[in-house]
Amino acid sequence: MSETPPKESVAAKQPQNVLLKSTVLYTITSFLSKGIVFLMIPIYVRWMSKEEYGDFSNMLSWLTVLSGITFMNMHLFIMNRYEKDRRSNYKNLLGGYVATLLVDAALLVPVLIFREQVAMFTRLAPYQMILIGLYLVTTPMFVNYSGYLRADYQLKKYVGVNLLSAFSTALLSVLFLMGSSPSQRLQAFSLGQVLPFMGLGFFFLLVVVLKKTPLNKNAVKSSLSFGLAMIPHLIGIMVISKIDRIMIMQMVGPAATAEYALANNVALILTTFSAALSTAMVPWMIKQIKAGNLRSACKPFANQLVLLMGAVVVISLAAPELIRIWAGAQYEPVILIIAPLLFGVVMTHTYTLIYNVEMVYDKKATLIYSSLLAAGFNILTNYLFIPMFGYQAAAYTTMASNALLMVMHLRTVVAMKKQAAIPIRLIFQVMGASVLLLYPIRFLYRFFWFRWMLVVALGLGGCYFLWTRRDKLFKRQNKDDSALTLSQ
Numbered sequence: 001m002s003e004t005p006p007k008e009s010v011a012a013k014q015p016q017n018v019l020l021k022s023t024v025l026y027t028i029t030s031f032l033s034k035g036i037v038f039l040m041i042p043i044y045v046r047w048m049s050k051e052e053y054g055d056f057s058n059m060l061s062w063l064t065v066l067s068g069i070t071f072m073n074m075h076l077f078i079m080n081r082y083e084k085d086r087r088s089n090y091k092n093l094l095g096g097y098v099a100t101l102l103v104d105a106a107l108l109v110p111v112l113i114f115r116e117q118v119a120m121f122t123r124l125a126p127y128q129m130i131l132i133g134l135y136l137v138t139t140p141m142f143v144n145y146s147g148y149l150r151a152d153y154q155l156k157k158y159v160g161v162n163l164l165s166a167f168s169t170a171l172l173s174v175l176f177l178m179g180s181s182p183s184q185r186l187q188a189f190s191l192g193q194v195l196p197f198m199g200l201g202f203f204f205l206l207v208v209v210l211k212k213t214p215l216n217k218n219a220v221k222s223s224l225s226f227g228l229a230m231i232p233h234l235i236g237i238m239v240i241s242k243i244d245r246i247m248i249m250q251m252v253g254p255a256a257t258a259e260y261a262l263a264n265n266v267a268l269i270l271t272t273f274s275a276a277l278s279t280a281m282v283p284w285m286i287k288q289i290k291a292g293n294l295r296s297a298c299k300p301f302a303n304q305l306v307l308l309m310g311a312v313v314v315i316s317l318a319a320p321e322l323i324r325i326w327a328g329a330q331y332e333p334v335i336l337i338i339a340p341l342l343f344g345v346v347m348t349h350t351y352t353l354i355y356n357v358e359m360v361y362d363k364k365a366t367l368i369y370s371s372l373l374a375a376g377f378n379i380l381t382n383y384l385f386i387p388m389f390g391y392q393a394a395a396y397t398t399m400a401s402n403a404l405l406m407v408m409h410l411r412t413v414v415a416m417k418k419q420a421a422i423p424i425r426l427i428f429q430v431m432g433a434s435v436l437l438l439y440p441i442r443f444l445y446r447f448f449w450f451r452w453m454l455v456v457a458l459g460l461g462g463c464y465f466l467w468t469r470r471d472k473l474f475k476r477q478n479k480d481d482s483a484l485t486l487s488q
Contacts, residue, residue: 025155025158025159026150026158028159029158029159029162029163030272030275030276031272031276032163032166033162033163033165033166034268034271034272035272036166036167036169036170037166037170037265037268038265038268038269040170040173040174041262041265041326041327042326042327042328043174044173044177044189045258045262045327045328045331046328047177047185047189048177048185048186048189050254050255050258050259050330051253051254051255051258052185052186052189052254053254053258053261053262054249054253054254054255054256054257054258054259054261055123055125055186055254055257056186056189056190056193057245057249057254057257057258057260057261058122058123058124058245058246058249058254058257059124059128059131059132059190060193060261061242061245061246061249061261062122062124062128062132062246063131063132063135063194064238064241064242065238065239065242065243065246066107066132066136067135067136067139068234068237068238069231069234069235069238070100070103070104070107070136070140071100071139071140071143072099072100072103072226072227072228072230072231072234073226073227073230073234074096074099074100074140074143074144074147074223074226074227075143075144075146075147076147077092077096077222077223077226077227078092078093078096078144078147078148078151079147079148079150079151081222082148082151082152088216088219089148089152090208090211090213091213091214091216091219092219092222092223093141093144093145093148093208093213094208094209094213094215094216094219095215095216095218095219095220095222095223096140096144096219096223096227097140097141097144097205097208098215098220098223099220099223099224099227100140100223100227101137101140102220102224103227103228104136104137107136108133108136111129111133115129122246123249123250127187127190128190131190131191131194134194134198135194135197135198138197138198138201138202138205139197139198139200139201140201141201141202141204141205141208142161142165142197142200142201142203142204143201144204145161145204145207145208146158146161146162149161161200164196164200165196165197165200168196169192169193169196169197172191172192172195172196173189173192173193174192175192176188176189176191176192177189177192229364232368232371232372233364233367233368233371235371235372235375236368236370236371236372236373236374236375237371237375239375239378239379240371240374240375240378240398240401240402240405243375243378243379243382244260244378244382244394244395244397244398245257245260245261245264245394247379247382247383247386247394248260248386248391248394251386251387251391252386252390252391256390256391257391259331259333259334259391260334260337260391260394260395262327262331262334263334263337263338263341263395264341266315266319266322266323266326266334266338266341267338267341267342267344267345269315270308270311270312270315270342270345270346271345271348273308273311274308274345274346274348274349274352277304277307277308277349278304278349278352278353281300281301281304281353282353282356284300285297285300285301285353285356285421286356286359286360288421289356289357289360289418289421290360294418294420294421295420295421297421298420298421298422298423299423301353301421301422301423302423302426303465304349304353305346305349305350305423305426305427305430306426306465307462307465307466308345308346308349309346309430309433310458310461310462310465311342311462312339312342312343312345312346313437313441313454313458314455314458314459314462315338315342316338316339316342316441317441317444317451317452317454317455317458318451318452318455319335319338319339319445320332320335320445323335323338333392335445336392336442337392337395339437339438339441339442340395340396340398340399340438341395341398341399343399343434343437343438344395344398344399344402346430346434347399347402347403347405347406347430347431347434348402348406350406350427350430351402351405351406351409351410354406354409354410354413354422355367355409357413357416357418357421357422358409358412358413358416361416361418363412363416366408366412367409369408370405370408370409370412371405373404373408374401374402374404374405374408375401377400377401377404378397378398378401381393381397381400381401382394382397385397399434403431403434406427406431410422410424410427
């Protein structure tokens with residue numbers, strides 16, 4: 001039976017401020033979802049030992065790496081195809097899911113054959129390997145269907161589904177921790193962390209199947225063509241973002257992994273803010289670049305960098321009290337690595353914006369090359385410096401890897417002669433400040449009152465900066481931008 005033609009696109013009926021409204025809702029959803037994660041971590045780390053939390057962080061790192069690669073950014077393919085062929089949305093959803101299953105099979109079959117060797121290499125328990133495998137085959141439809149809801153501007157459903165996943169994960173994790181014995185606590189917590197996503201993935205798969213959607217070979221082929229080309233780039237990005245925790249687990253142990261993972265969760269504050277800024281900026285920036293208005297993109301870019309650097313300094317100065325209140329005295333050693341992790345987020349934000357210039361001009365080969373080179377650099381420096389300086393070295397090697405990736409992307413844009421869109425001088429000033437401020441911030445940790453006077457002053461200054469330049473930081477977009485946003 002042929003697929004039921006969809007209703008007229010919701011996006012087509014939206015008022016002129018549709019993208020502004022959607023950007024605000026997506027930003028609020030992102031803050032709420034990540035805020036729930038952030039607020040629940042103090043409960044988790046006090047309930048579990050460092051070793052247990054470290055074991056879970058190792059599993060989560062492998063799950064993130066493998067899902068990030070095998071999911072192949074298929075939700076972007078779904079969003080792109082939505083505008084090009086709205087009558088085939090469910091065919092594309094099913095085709096994208098089948099394409100993901102094929103990639104999963106190519107990964108999981110060798111794992112099953114060599115499971116003992118894989119378990120020894122990854123430091124994963126058998127139940128963790130099973131949970132990761134189930135996650136990989138069930139969750140892609142949740143991610144892809146969320147992309148479809150966003151493309152169709154079904155804002156309430158999109159927000160509801162994402163908040164449901166965050167709340168249910170927190171609730172199940174706490175209930176499973178309360179109801180499990182100490183010997184089963186880690187297994188129960190791990191299940192609570194992945195079960196909601198697996199359940200939602202299975203639910204949306206049923207939604208697509210019950211629509212009597214036919215499996216279209218061309219949809220599968222198109223999905224594979226898009227996804228397989230993304231894998232090298234995704235490998236590089238996943239390695240830079242997660243390999244540090246995996247290597248710490250193997251080279252130091254679960255307690256050190258727990259400390260490093262918790263420090264990264266503090267950096268989640270800035271990561272969420274960065275994502276909100278880029279969500280608002282990127283569609284407008286891409287439109288300006290395509291229209292040839294390169295210089296108009298430069299000043300908002302610069303304003304965002306200044307704002308993020310201010311946020312880094314504020315959070316870094318407040319780190320001692322933040323860690324003691326949030327995670328307890330047992331995690332105090334992580335205070336010293338908060339600043340380099342936060343500066344790394346600024347560099348990630350910078351190359352994310354630069355990356356869009358390359359995407360407009362279809363420079364995928366340079367994207368892959370840059371990502372793989374930076375990933376290799378990260379692995380090498382972790383291998384050299386973690387044994388010499390301890391797990392804390394990973395914060396600095398990751399910061400350096402993000403800086404290298406940023407410079408590689410910047411080099412490509414300069415070679416394309418599109419550097420007018422990028423505040424190059426400010427970027428290098430930010431890099432220099434990131435290095436020069438590391439020691440002064442650590443030095444100020446011994447002066448409580450002076451630090452907090454700076455925190456208050458910088459916080460008020462940041463609020464004033466944000467308010468006076470809000471139009472340049474969050475570019476107002478109109479309906480004509482919708483297709484542009486979805487095509488990226």
